Amino acid sequence: xxxxxxxxxxxxxxxxxxxxxxxxxxxxxxxxxxxxxxxxxxxxxxxxxxxxxxxxxxxxxxxxxxxxxxxxxxxxxxxxxxxxxxxxxxxxxxxxxxxxxxxxxxxxxxxxxxxxxxxxxxxxxxxxxxxxxxxxxxxxxxxxxxxxxxxxxxxxxxxxxxxxxxxxxxxxxxxxxxxxxxxxxxxxxxxxxxxxxxxxxxxxxxxxxxxxxxxxxxxxxxxxxxxxxxxxxxxxxxxxxxxxxxxxxxxxxxxxxxxxxxxxxxxxxxxxxxxxxxxxxxxxxxxxxxxxxxxxxxxxxxxxxxxxxxxxxxxxxxxxxxxxxxxxxxxxxxxxxxxxxxxxxxxxxxxxxxxxxxxxxxxxxxxxxxxxxxxxxxxxxxxxxxxxxxxxxxxxxxxxxxxxxxxxxxxxxxxxxxxxxxxxxxxxxxxxxxxxxxxxxx
Ligand SMILES: [Zn+2]
Numbered sequence: 001x002x003x004x005x006x007x008x009x010x011x012x013x014x015x016x017x018x019x020x021x022x023x024x025x026x027x028x029x030x031x032x033x034x035x036x037x038x039x040x041x042x043x044x045x046x047x048x049x050x051x052x053x054x055x056x057x058x059x060x061x062x063x064x065x066x067x068x069x070x071x072x073x074x075x076x077x078x079x080x081x082x083x084x085x086x087x088x089x090x091x092x093x094x095x096x097x098x099x100x101x102x103x104x105x106x107x108x109x110x111x112x113x114x115x116x117x118x119x120x121x122x123x124x125x126x127x128x129x130x131x132x133x134x135x136x137x138x139x140x141x142x143x144x145x146x147x148x149x150x151x152x153x154x155x156x157x158x159x160x161x162x163x164x165x166x167x168x169x170x171x172x173x174x175x176x177x178x179x180x181x182x183x184x185x186x187x188x189x190x191x192x193x194x195x196x197x198x199x200x201x202x203x204x205x206x207x208x209x210x211x212x213x214x215x216x217x218x219x220x221x222x223x224x225x226x227x228x229x230x231x232x233x234x235x236x237x238x239x240x241x242x243x244x245x246x247x248x249x250x251x252x253x254x255x256x257x258x259x260x261x262x263x264x265x266x267x268x269x270x271x272x273x274x275x276x277x278x279x280x281x282x283x284x285x286x287x288x289x290x291x292x293x294x295x296x297x298x299x300x301x302x303x304x305x306x307x308x309x310x311x312x313x314x315x316x317x318x319x320x321x322x323x324x325x326x327x328x329x330x331x332x333x334x335x336x337x338x339x340x341x342x343x344x345x346x347x348x349x350x351x352x353x354x355x356x357x358x359x360x361x362x363x364x365x366x367x368x369x370x371x372x373x374x375x376x377x378x379x380x381x382x383x384x385x386x387x388x389x390x391x392x393x394x395x396x397x398x399x400x401x402x403x404x405x406x407x408x409x410x411x412x413x414x415x416x417x418x419x420x421x422x423x424x425x426x427x428x429x430x431x432x433x434x435x436x437x438x439x440x441x442x
Contacts (some may be wrong), residue, residue, distance in 0.1 A: 060123025065310025220256025
């Protein structure tokens with residue numbers, strides 16, 4: 001048994017949100033008990049004890065839309081003119097980059113990004129992967145990086161027609177092989193979804209092949225939806241419908257499916273998302289930086305759609321995404337109070353619920369029976385921290401760099417900001433060397 005105690009416990013459990021001098025007892029990767037430090041130490045005198053030294057103990061954060069390989073673009077200089085719209089961003093940066101990725105780049109960029117996740121207190125990610133020049137085995141290489149770092153991951157390969165028929169075949173097969181291997185292994189740290197790029201790069205024929213297979217495998221989809229106006233315009237032109245309507249007709253929506261972005265959705269589409277219990281993931285930094293608009297997340301939440309929070313590869317620090325999402329809703333609506341309840345709920349309720357359904361135990365809460373994913377944050381509050389103002393402290397007082405200790409499934413992967421099982425400088429040096437060659441091919 002492992003005890004993590006002597007800290008201020010923020011549980012995200014509405015029945016007992018804050019425990020001063022709190023402690024979490026962990027057994028077999030799950031939280032066994034939550035209570036006072038002295039009580040739990042008395043009950044479990046032989047347990048290993050991690051001392052939080054009065055700092056904050058809280059659930060690890062969850063990112064429900066990520067691209068680990070985007071790490072390779074940090075500092076990359078574009079070779080063409082600066083992109084003038086969203087499609088040009090894809091063509092001049094992301095599609096040009098993902099085409100030249102090797103399996104080794106995939107592994108090294110994943111492990112580098114996962115280390116950064118751990119250092120920022122992100123313990124679970126839902127990744128969306130693309131490497132058309134190295135499809136076969138790519139999800140298994142990311143899984144290897146996930147196992148080595150200990151981060152809980154849900155992976156998929158994005159099927160798209162943009163790279164030709166052979167790559168479609170390979171990527172459908174990669175999703176199938178990976179999903180089957182996850183189901184067979186029963187690994188509680190590794191799950192899969194069926195990846196699709198976006199409506200505007202997936203033909204009806206390809207989508208139908210994927211829906212048949214996903215149904216056989218009982219898997220949901222992870223797809224970019226109506227991120228830019230161009231996706232909607234293409235769908236109306238080619239398919240005579242809007243994007244969510246087309247995905248509904250194709251059988252892609254559903255309670256296991258993640259639709260990232262949904263920036264350009266109308267009332268009827270919001271209704272379809274709600275009726276089908278489809279998950280939407282908001283990516284504020286990405287939407288702002290790609291100048292695609294801002295998603296009507298408050299409207300969707302008000303209408304009963306589950307809306308989670310992702311970073312779209314823009315950052316590994318979900319505290320940062322929380323801050324940006326909060327500011328964006330105020331900016332979007334012109335109302336300084338907008339999103340005050342809804343934005344934290346995206347990260348701490350919707351992401352937690354989505355992850356719980358994927359990984360089979362409660363997540364995002366420090367409660368008995370939950371996966372033991374927790375962090376210790378070096379935060380000495382300058383003002384009183386109470387049950388009633390926890391979110392204000394998280395929003396304005398904490399950042400990823402304040403995370404001192406990260407525990408995932410009961411495994412201590414970082415203590416006092418040092419990764420315990422990985423030489424991070426060695427990994428980063430290897431990732432840099434591989435990126436240098438990748439940039440030459442770009
Ligand atoms: Zn994305």
